[in-house]
Amino acid sequence: MSANGTITPSSLSIKDLHWQIDWNKDACTLCGQCTAVCPVKALELGVFRKRRVDIPMGLSGKVENRFSLFYGIRQKTEPKHACIGCAMCSQVCPNDAILPRRNDEADKQRYHTDQGGQPLKRGGRRKSEGAGILDRIKFTRISMLTDPALDAGRHEFDIKTLLGRVLPPKEQIQRQMKGEWVPPVREIYPLVIGGMSFGALSPTMWEGLQMGVAYLNEELGMPVRICTGEGGCPPRLLRSEFLKYVILQVASGYFGWDEIIHAIPEMKVDPCAIEIKYGQGAKPGDGGLLMWHKVNKLIAAIRGVPTGVSLPSPPTHQTQYSIEESVAKMIQSMSMAWNFRVPVYPKISASSTSLAVLNNLTRNPYAAGLAIDGEDGGTGAAYNVSMNHMGHPIASSLRDCYKTLVEIGMENELPLSAGGGIGKNGNLAANAASLIMLGASMVQTGKYVMQAAAGCVGSEADRCNVCNLGICPKGITSQDPRLYRRLDPEHVAQRVVDMYVSFDTELKKIIAPLGRSTSLPIGMSDALGIDDRDAAERLDIKYMV
Numbered sequence: 001m002s003a004n005g006t007i008t009p010s011s012l013s014i015k016d017l018h019w020q021i022d023w024n025k026d027a028c029t030l031c032g033q034c035t036a037v038c039p040v041k042a043l044e045l046g047v048f049r050k051r052r053v054d055i056p057m058g059l060s061g062k063v064e065n066r067f068s069l070f071y072g073i074r075q076k077t078e079p080k081h082a083c084i085g086c087a088m089c090s091q092v093c094p095n096d097a098i099l100p101r102r103n104d105e106a107d108k109q110r111y112h113t114d115q116g117g118q119p120l121k122r123g124g125r126r127k128s129e130g131a132g133i134l135d136r137i138k139f140t141r142i143s144m145l146t147d148p149a150l151d152a153g154r155h156e157f158d159i160k161t162l163l164g165r166v167l168p169p170k171e172q173i174q175r176q177m178k179g180e181w182v183p184p185v186r187e188i189y190p191l192v193i194g195g196m197s198f199g200a201l202s203p204t205m206w207e208g209l210q211m212g213v214a215y216l217n218e219e220l221g222m223p224v225r226i227c228t229g230e231g232g233c234p235p236r237l238l239r240s241e242f243l244k245y246v247i248l249q250v251a252s253g254y255f256g257w258d259e260i261i262h263a264i265p266e267m268k269v270d271p272c273a274i275e276i277k278y279g280q281g282a283k284p285g286d287g288g289l290l291m292w293h294k295v296n297k298l299i300a301a302i303r304g305v306p307t308g309v310s311l312p313s314p315p316t317h318q319t320q321y322s323i324e325e326s327v328a329k330m331i332q333s334m335s336m337a338w339n340f341r342v343p344v345y346p347k348i349s350a351s352s353t354s355l356a357v358l359n360n361l362t363r364n365p366y367a368a369g370l371a372i373d374g375e376d377g378g379t380g381a382a383y384n385v386s387m388n389h390m391g392h393p394i395a396s397s398l399r400d401c402y403k404t405l406v407e408i409g410m411e412n413e414l415p416l417s418a419g420g421g422i423g424k425n426g427n428l429a430a431n432a433a434s435l436i437m438l439g440a441s442m443v444q445t446g447k448y449v450m451q452a453a454a455g456c457v458g459s460e461a462d463r464c465n466v467c468n469l470g471i472c473p474k475g476i477t478s479q480d481p482r483l484y485r486r487l488d489p490e491h492v493a494q495r496v497v498d499m500y501v502s503f504d505t506e507l508k509k510i511i512a513p514l515g516r517s518t519s520l521p522i523g524m525s526d527a528l529g530i531d532d533r534d535a536a537e538r539l540d541i542k543y544m545v
Contacts, residue, residue, distance in 0.1 A: 012077045016108035018462065019083035019100045021075045027097035030071055034089035034098050039471040042083040046074035073098065079112040085463040088473040102461070119385065121291075123467020123477065125282060125378040125421065125447060126387050128460030132376065132421065133395050133535055134431040140542055141527035142513045152505070152512035159504060160223065161190040161441045161520055163273055164343035164368045166413050183368065184343050186272055189216075189224045190520060191432060191503060194419050194444035195249045195277065195347075197229030198256075199290050199299040199311075200380035200467070202484035205454055205476045208492025210237065212453070213245050215497055224500060225272050227444070230288045230313065232256015232302050238263040243271050249347075250334070251277040252287050253313030255303040261337070270342050273368065274334045278317070278326070279349030281377030281394070281420035283386040287313030291381055293470035294479045323360040331366050343368030350374045350397035350420065358401050362410055369415040371444065372397055376421025378447035380477060381468030394420040395438060399539050402439025402523060411439070411523060419444035424460060428452075428499075429506030437524045438539065450476055453495040454487060 014020055021043065035043045047069060054064045075083065085100045113120040143149040150157075164185035167175070175182050193213065198206050209226060216222040230251035237243060238260060248271045250257055279285065290299075290311040300307040320326040326346070334344045345368040348357055354372055361367040374394025379387065398418045405411040418440035422431045424447075432443045450456040454476045458464040467477040475484035514521055521527065529542035536543035 012079065012082075012108055012112060014075060014077060015103070016106055017075075017077065017082050018103060018106045018109050019085040020103050021073070021083055021089070022099050022101050023073045023075075024095075024097040025070075025072055027095045028073065029095060029097075031094065033092040033094070034073065037088045037092050037473070039086060039088065039466060039469075039473045040081055040084055042076050042081050043089065044074050044076060046072060048072050048074075079109065079115055082109060084466055086457045086466075086473045088457075102463075113384075119383050121289075121381050121383050121468055122387070122465045123378075123380050123382075124387075124458045124462075124465035125376055125424070125460060126391075127462055128424065132424065133393060133530070133532075133539075134421070134434050135425055135427055136530055136532065136535070137430075137434045137541070138529050138531075138544070139430075139433065139437075139510055139513075139527055140529040140544065141524075143515045147515035149515060150512040150517055152508040155508075155512065155517055157508050157511070157517050158519065159190065159507060160187050161522075162186070162415060163188050163225075163345075163442065164415070165365065166415070168413070181340055183365065184341055186225075186343060187223060188272065188442070189222050189500075190436065190442045191224070191428075191500070192247070192417070192442055192444045193224070193226040193449055194377075194446035195227040195229030195247075195275065196380075196446050196450075197231030197249075197288075197290070198233050198302065199231045199294060199479070200229060200477060202472070202475055202478050202487065203298070204484045204487040204489045205450075205492060208453070208487070208489035209449070209496060210242065211489060211493035212496025212500075214242050215493060216500055217245055220497070220501070222500060222504070227275055230255055230277060231290070231299070232259050234302065235259060235263060239266050239268065241268055243267060244269040246271050247273045247275050249275040249277055250330075251313055252315070252317045253311065255290075255305070255311060255313075258304050259302060264337060270338055273343040273345065274338075275345060275347050275371060276317075276326075276330050276334065277347045279347070279351075279373070280379065281349050281373035281375050281391055282379035283382040284349030284351055284375075284391050285315055286382075286386060287315050289313070289381040289468075291468050291470070293468075294477075296479045299479060323357055327360060327364045327367060331364065335366050340366075345369040345371060345417075347371035347373060347417075350392040350394050352392065354392075354397050355400055355404055358404060358414075362405070362408065362414060367414070369417060369441070370401065371417035371419065372401065373444075374398075374418070374420025376424055377419060378450075379467075394418050394435070396538055398435060398440055399438050403540070405439075406523070415441035417442045417444060419446075423448035429503050429510060432503075433507060433510045433521075434528065437521050437528050438541075439523045439525075441520070441522055449496065449499070452499045453492050 165183035216224045227247040292310040375391025422445040472478040475487040529544040
């Protein structure tokens, strides 16, 4: 019972926790670094009482209990302080005296995570249970004496794709000759850094990503693009030459868009594109959420809100109640804001209604494409029930949309972007190539970038994943300067460049045996196979055993 007389839940035992901390008493010097660095305060210095029984040698002696005291490390068992397995304690320990260990037999902690009547929210993405469909797809069409295979190391490849509505050549020429409007099209790299907002990410992480993208464009000639996510961006970026590498996202909360609209007359260049977010794969049917822990003065100023308040977005754009109204009000109004010079496209959650959205977009000349986010997408904050039990796989949703475009003869006109779990198990290039051959013109990834470029310790096995609380031990998703100063933006930029160069090499290794060099193998599904008959039939690819 607490001080005010209310009954509080009893603490769990150590054996009931998902993560247990192994501590070596003999190696520990009690420096206290592990307790200082733990983001959830799962550790504390404690006083332990050790009992020793002295048994006499003779029959007349008396058994005595002797006690001794020693100091050590104690693991807390309250659910709010439960260890998250981030292993920061072991990284700072000078004597290798401590290490978190996953307890796969724990079965009680899940019943105690709703303290205070609040369902559990977390960052990251859904728990991984073995290899997904994308990881099981194989590339089966190899050119051997049929088509000339290419040398991935020495041949020159054109690894680019088009973002924007691509008119048939005859229609485009006719419009140009008549002086009529032609939809804007951007030539970009097919791997886009997905929407992660300035607020969800720390200032150092965001700066590092922008620096890396600028280097890839300016020095390596790779037209990589990055999406801002919901929340606007710093005013100096809006007025810089680097805005052309940025996709500005507007979502249902419109956070940061006052700053963007006011900056339009002062923009030196147009943004790459405008992405209108209607949904995301991690929590379909719901809006974004930036919890109050991360809304400091800087974030509040950019977003135009008070400090220290949670910022949930509505589930829909409040002025639109149909597909037609959304297209008319949002896509066309965003196009008008930049005098129809910038591609504008919507982003939706993969679902059974994806085809309805696509069918409407095909009839609207201002829609520049469609982005679909699958169920394995990452998030800065979402309810567990949404992340683990809602959504639609990206592969089947994308495939349905692409086959629909083929049926109506628009597969080369309206580009599809796919995201949600790309590189979830580390197979970034293979997953991206699979989606491209299933019909995507480009793919988006976010969580992989955090893991590869900044050393995110979170995983799909429910490790860490406290992105929503602003206590990220690596400083990637925190607005606390004591934490985000741990992250060097120049190191992040270097790792982003390394990641893209590596991805580029692996992607060439996959498409070179297909004999393709001047264009991406978009929709080339005859090159794919899988060892699951049902999946092969659903995706319309080869079944192989």
